[in-house]
Amino acid sequence: MDNTDQFLRRAEPSALVALDGTVRSLNGAMVAILDCPAEDCMGRRAADLLPDRQGVAIGDLVAHTAATKRLAMRVLEFPGAGRAPVICLVEARAVTHTGGRQEVWVRTRDMRDDLGGLLIPFRMAAQAADLGLCTYAPRDGQFEWHGGAPRLSALFPVNPLPLSWVTEHIHEADRQALEELLNPDSAQSPWARLRFRTEHGDWRHLTCQTRRIQLGHDGSERLFALIRDDTQRESHQQRMLAALGAERQRTDETAAFSSALIAATTEDELRQVILTHLAAAFHGAGALLAFVDDGRLHVSSDAGIPLPLADVAQNVPLDTPTPLLDAIRSGTPQFIADRAEYLRRWPQGISEPWLGRDAALSITPLSPSGDQPLGAWLVFHDRAHRLAADERALMVTLSNLAGQALKRIRAQQAQVELATAVQHSMLPALPEQLPGLQIAARYQGSCAGLDVGGDWYDAFETPDGAVALVIGDVQGHDVDAAAFMGQVRASMRAIAAHAPDPGTVLAHTNELLVTMDVARFATCTMLYVDPRDGKVTGASAGHVPLVCAYDDGGYDIRPLRCGTPLGILPEAAYPLEEFTLDENAALVMVTDGAVEGPLVTLESGLKYAATRAAQALRDGLSTGRTADRVLAAAAHVDQRDDVAVLVARRRHLDHASSACVVSG
Secondary structure, eight states: OOOTHHHHSSSSOEEEEOTTSBEEEEOHHHHHHHTSOHHHHTTSBGGGSSOHHHHHHHHHHHHHHHHHOSOEEEEEEEOOSSSSOEEEEEEEEEEEOTTSOEEEEEEEOOOTTOHHHHTHHHHHHHHHTTOEEEEEETTTTEEEEEEESGGGGGGOSSSSEEHHHHHHTBOGGGHHHHHHHTOTTOSBOOOEEEEEEOTTSOEEEEEEEEEEEEESTTOOEEEEEEEEEOOOOOOHHHHHHHHHHHHHHHHHHHHHHHHHHHHOOSHHHHHHHHHHHHHHHTTOSEEEEEEEETTEEEEEEOTTSOHHHHHHHSSOOTTSOOHHHHHHHHOOOEEEOSHHHHHHHOGGGGGOGGGGSOOEEEEEEOOOTTSOOOEEEEEEESSOOOOOHHHHHHHHHHHHHHHHHHHHHHHHHHHHHHHHHHHHHHSOOOOSOOTTEEEEEEEEOOTTSSOOOEEEEEEEEOTTSOEEEEEEEESSSSHHHHHHHHHHHHHHHHHHTTOSSHHHHHHHHHHHHHHHTOSOOEEEEEEEEOTTTOEEEEEEESOOOEEEEOTTSOEEEEOOOBOOOBTTSTTOOOOOEEEEOOTTOEEEEEOGGGTOBTTBOHHHHHHHHHHHHHHHHHTTOOHHHHHHHHHHHGGGGTOOSOEEEEEEEEOOTTTOOOOOOOOO
């Protein structure tokens, strides 16, 4: 058997492609953006599924990864199932299945935080054709300038611009043409001529065309506009404006690149930012990135790097005499303007096959301030090219910023690993047998990858024969939160050995935490379940409501009367509520990360999770599989918090057995 499902069971479009470029399997999201039935995609070459240059591009991307076994990325355009083609950043990664079969995993990357990165190839093409590039968002009524011919940037004194401002600056006789360009029902407009009055009062004669696109597989539609300046008259003022526009454009691009470096929270995100922005920032044909980790060099590149050059950088000892490794060892940038300079400085490279043509390399180390470089990046120019002094200074500044980001990410990751170890060590191994109940628990850490929270669960038998079920969430996301969670869980277990009901346990635990005077609090729900008759007694300290799911596909959302969170107010009371859990029904207990997010209310998130749990019971799934479905529902809320899930299904005492599976 192989592990195909783990690559295709994802929300983003994904496909597995043989090393010869033949599509082996793909998920529904990929079928949708290809706008081609799955059966028509299987067995065909990936290059044949996209038109013209896009087919060649995806074929080259797959071939590059198949040959080098390294990750590569490229922006591609897919037909899409709607009325607009879909622009996506596509990643190709070599994978090896169980049994040794090798394939290329092709998937789209999430670019919601960097939509401008998707337009970089179009901006570069527009600039090469002396055109301007902007987009129009019908929902917001805003035009946004993305670059291209520098002199055209002067048309946008601020960015973005509202439709009303643009309309005011179009000649009255041409406003109907503008309306036709922005027609929401048109996939692509013909070229149209517009007379445009600039802020300085002169008229520019523009020729424009719009095309409907969708940015990202789940993104919104926009109008993609190309602008050509057909004005014959050029003045000194226009040349000055063009220079200022070019400088502003460069400043904006540098600011966007810098912001994306600072915002990266994982090495994978940092790699994506660099390979998306670097070559374009310095007008290169391709970019290569090398990280040093545990004495080894980890290399990745975009599809613009020649394969022989990528091979030279891969799998070589760190003391090998190459410009890339010399920059890492010495911390000194290497700017090589042409083939002759390369051979003069590195004569041993004469046998390297990529040197068969003239080219230029710009290499700067990723050097955190005062530290040994953590790697380097390389910009490749496919012709002789000498960076100006200000461009060299900018590249060094950005590479130092990238080095600082990498150092920060690795330090944070070390803290996360410590916190994760602490948290998992404090999550209980649930007992193999609990009377009358089948139990399953799941835990998933923060999606952001940089924080560890204090979510926990517990289940145990009380001295009087009841089964105690507990779920809770400690405020905060760090090692201290995980440690505090362990203290709360242990305290509740100890108190429950002598307390008659959940309300008493919560009250005594609250008093203990208040006297500890720790600047933390916790929400929690605790239930006692009588395995003989299904009677449930419960109390809540400000926690998320319960779900009762039934095997007929129905469910109830059961909020308990809430006391204050634990550790805030002394002498707090936690009222009890009682109800009966029917045989074969299940209690579903979750933390807020599973059901509440930036765009999803607690009520709608609970309904979604409850529906998934009830469907699992109706489908005859085990308690563990039911917990899996509830955990998977957390992706619906787009939450970055950690998540805990506890599912307890009532069974007849003679047939009950527990299954406890905990996953991180």
